[in-house]
Amino acid sequence: MQNLVCESRQALAWSQQRLADELGVSRQTIISIERGRFDPSLPLAFRLAATFGTTLEKLFFPEQDARGEETQTVGQQD
Numbered sequence: 135m136q137n138l139v140c141e142s143r144q145a146l147a148w149s150q151q152r153l154a155d156e157l158g159v160s161r162q163t164i165i166s167i168e169r170g171r172f173d174p175s176l177p178l179a180f181r182l183a184a185t186f187g188t189t190l191e192k193l194f195f196p197e198q199d200a201r202g203e204e205t206q207t208v209g210q211q212d
Contacts (some may be wrong), residue, residue, distance in 0.1 A: 137194045140168040157181055171202040
């Protein structure tokens with residue numbers, strides 16, 4: 135899943151540590167979310183969106199292939 139967490143954080147001029155402190159998570163968690171290595175739990179995703187004053191749909195979105203189509207993950211069905 136792709137996201138705009140890094141861009142949103144930078145728009146506030148916050149460090150990764152500041153965001154982590156605001157959310158009660160580790161800096162490593164923020165790094166992993168920003169790099170797309172970790173998808174946050176739904177409660178954490180909602181807290182991130184609220185922190186940035188946006189919606190989940192605007193902060194997180196599915197990965198797309200070169201044709202702009204959503205890619206499927208293992209176990210995902212249409």
